Amino acid sequence: MAVPKLEDRLRRCTRSAVHLEMRDEYxxxxxxxxxxxxxxxxxPADSDPLRRPWLRLVADLVAQGVDVRRARIVSEPVxxxxxxxxHLTGPNVEAGEQVRWLPRRRASGLALPGNDFWLFDDSSVVFHHFAGDGELAPDDEEFTDDPVVVKLCADAFETVWDLAVPHETYKLT
Structure with missing residues (x-):
């Protein structure tokens, strides 16, 4: 049986799709x-949904009522x-994705999963695995719908989200 791609998982969402990124290099x-x-x-491709399919996907999801949010934990200076x-996030926000940035020094007291993840409708998670150089690892995705792991990710994301700065006001250092 074929493993669903990220886009397929996102298109199946009915309420929410949230993404937590915690690396400084990808x-x-x-x-x-x-x-x-x-x-x-x-x-021009940076903001063209025909040449940057992510923008079209986000716009489609948001139009269907899906809350698409991304939080990034970043070291400073970045x-x-x-x-x-x-630089690329402005068009994401224009497409309807909500994005926030959390300086890593403000995340020290948080319980966080060990890997970046997508959480779909608060019911399943896909972890992304990267090699040390930031490239995707050969086993780059790990799916789970274990309720304990889903809750860990949901709680972690919401805690980060509450502390993070909206893209529109986050200033790079």
Missing amino acids: MRSDARFVAWQNGVRRD SDYIRFEH
């Missing part, structure tokens, strides 16, 4: 990141990759 080999490092800051993500 897939530095990403062509958009490489272009950004080389000075490309106004690529890494170049986080600067890149911040």
Whole structure:
């Protein structure tokens, strides 16, 4: 049986899809990141739903009443990759995704899962596994609907969300 892709899992959501990111570096080999490092800051593809399918997906989900939220825990001063993500986040927000940023120094007292995750409708979780260099690991996704793990992730996300700064007011340091 084929394992559902992230997009399929998201499209099945009826209420909420939340994502917690806790790394300072991701897939530095990403062509958009490489272009950004080389000075490309106004690529029309960054805000074009036809060329950046994530934006269309978010807009579709939000139009169906799904609450799409992302929280990022970041070290400060932020890494170049986080600067890149911040640069790309404006179009995500315009598409309907809510995004907040939590400086890592404010997360010290929080109980957090060991990996980034997506939580779907408060009923299942997909953890993402990355190698030390930020690239996706060969076994990059781990699915669970264990109620204890789901609750851990839901509680962690909401705690981070409550402490985090909305994208519109978060200033990079």
